[in-house]
Amino acid sequence: MKAYLRSDGRKGIRNIIVVAYLVECAHHVAREIMFPFRERGVHLIGFGGCYPNAYSFRMMKQLCTHPNVAGAVLVSLGCEGFNRNELARAIRDSGRPVTTVVIQSTGGTRKSIAEGQRWISQTLEQIATTPRVEMSIDELIVGTICGGSDATSGITANPAVGRAFDLLVERNGRAIFEETGELIGCEQIMAERAVRPELARELIACVEKAAKHYTVLGHGSFAPGNADGGLTTQEEKSMGAYSKSGSSRINGILKPGDVPPSGGLYLLDVVPDGEVRFGFANINDNAEIGELIACGSHVILFTTGRGSVVGSAISPVIKVCANPETYRRMSEDMDIDAGRILEERATLDEVGQEIFDRVIKTAEGVPTVSETLGHQEFVLTYKTFEPIGPACLAAGAAS
């Protein structure tokens, strides 16, 4: 694989400029700046809130300095709480070109759009000369998530992704699974896979935290479509979701923005710490995809039974369709037809290998279907996290 080498030494598989709004009031200007360049690798991300929050700052910092990102335009209204100078400094320190458009100083909507677009036109030329270097599988980070699940997800697409994860981990790649709320009921069998006894206790505590969080909010990670699709209980959905993790030992726990320090399988703990505040842990699938990407994921494996169409800003999303009936209806939105397993047209191992091969192809630059269709969904909300404890990782995660 050929990668884009960043000044900070990280390697990316895409060469993207992000336009990041720092409050909802700057969203329109940021979108207008991005729009003419949307098919030239310019993506829109942002944070809507006006009040500062350590989690959202860290997320924005990790996303703007992601290995797939070559440079950033920050769009500020001017009076919001987000620390734009600190963010711009972090991006500059990573060696990436950055500019900040402050709408109130620039003189309003039109002037700000023009200024941002001018900078992008120049910077696109500059980043076209980013050095290309060899990248091996042990430098690749892959995240996985399921969305729009039904009862086929846990039989076909999820265990097939688990096989692909096993292949990746065997080659010392880094694999991240997540959504502790969808592991409720699996905590004991998951804990048995921990590489260290203290990590086993942390894995159980992590799921216990998720269960309490959901109990307070009175709602698990279970949508009406899940039940229509034949899933009856949270723990049934969990067993299906859990199978995405494959069969490797579990190396550690990450929180959003922690980059896995070495090859192996990691659980991303997405549920906030402390008392429940700010509402649901993740309001939708893209909130979780954003967190996987903030942990350095170059590629996302997204399994769906009911049929999700989403992609993401920054990192390509490979969609693995679990349900053969859904695939026939929505094949243009799917990269992999894992429903073949159900109809005995392919085995789990074959589809697992196909997913692994597609990850490599995607890393080599071949666009996924959601990239081709222009999907660049992104959402970021408020959360509160404590840093990960020493039991969660053998060596400290890079930040």
Add this chain to the structure above:
Amino acid sequence: MQNTAAKSSTTTDSRLLRLSPRDNVLVATATIEAGEDILVSGRSVRAAVKLPLGHKIATREIATGEKIIKYGVPIGSATLPISTGEHVHTHNIKSDYLPTYTWKEQGEYFKDHH
């Protein structure tokens, strides 16, 4: 989880998938229409309702309060008596976790089997 999924023997309809030998439910791998006769554990049962792809039916009689086993692990408990071949879903089973949260009990169950 082991890949213990196995399709049909001669005693069960080929459209019903048993994910683990310990399971007391089978998963439909294709939509089965209401009124169709299906073979379950050697018995012919008429499907009372449409069984869409991915939905579950009981392999045997299940008593109220009994655990529903899928993938070899409990996924909830029966809230009503369930007969062989009957649709198993939100109307006759409930979660043992949410909204009623019984952590310890589940932990002990897993300890016995692993």
